[in-house]
Amino acid sequence: MQKYIDKQCRIPDDISIIEAGAVLKAFIRNLPDALIHQDYERWFxxxxxxPEDHIVEALLLAVFLLPLEHIYLLMYFMQFFQEITTHSSTNKMDLHNMAIVISPNIFEQTNKVSAETSSIRCDITKxxxxxxxxxxxxxxxIIQKLDDFDTLQAQKKCRFFW
Known part of the structure; x- marks a missing residue:
C-alpha cells in the first residue's frame, strides 16, 4: 500500500483496514512534529x-491548545483508529490494544519514557x-456561555476595557 501511495497510484479496493492502519501509523510516526508535542503533553x-467525571471534557479542551493542523490530523486519525476497533472480534484490536500500538506514535518520543508515562499516554489515546x-x-x-455573553454585551451590561 505504501508503494501505491509513494507512486501516487490509485489504492486497490481490497486493501484491508489493518494495512491502511499500518500505513497511517507510519505516516504519524514520520511527521516532523508529534501530534501531541512535548510542549503540550503536560496539559493532556x-x-x-x-477526577473521572472531568477527564473527557478536559482532554477535549486540551486539544484546542494544539496547532490547527495537529487538531485536524488528530480528529482524522482517532476516528480512523476507532473504526478499526469496531472490528476487534476479528482483528483483536480493541480500544486498549489500539491505544497501546498508537500512543507511542502520537506523543513525542523522548529517550526515557517511564511505565507510568506510557500508561497515561495509552489512557489518553484510548x-x-x-x-x-x-x-x-x-x-x-461553552457555546451557551458565549451566547449569554453576547446577550450581555448587546445589552451594554458588560464592557471591555481593551
Whole structure:
C-alpha cells in the first residue's frame, strides 16, 4: 500500500483496514512534529489526572491548545483508529490494544519514557479514540456561555476595557 501511495497510484479496493492502519501509523510516526508535542503533553497528562467525571471534557479542551493542523490530523486519525476497533472480534484490536500500538506514535518520543508515562499516554489515546467524533468540537456549554455573553454585551451590561 505504501508503494501505491509513494507512486501516487490509485489504492486497490481490497486493501484491508489493518494495512491502511499500518500505513497511517507510519505516516504519524514520520511527521516532523508529534501530534501531541512535548510542549503540550503536560496539559493532556494533567487532564488525565483529574477526577473521572472531568477527564473527557478536559482532554477535549486540551486539544484546542494544539496547532490547527495537529487538531485536524488528530480528529482524522482517532476516528480512523476507532473504526478499526469496531472490528476487534476479528482483528483483536480493541480500544486498549489500539491505544497501546498508537500512543507511542502520537506523543513525542523522548529517550526515557517511564511505565507510568506510557500508561497515561495509552489512557489518553484510548479516551481520544472513544470520543473521536467530539475532537475539535466546542462543547455546548461553552457555546451557551458565549451566547449569554453576547446577550450581555448587546445589552451594554458588560464592557471591555481593551
Amino acid at each position: 497528562v494533567e487532564a488525565a489526572k483529574l 479516551i481520544m479514540m472513544q470520543h473521536a467524533k467530539e475532537i475539535g468540537c466546542v462543547p455546548e456549554k
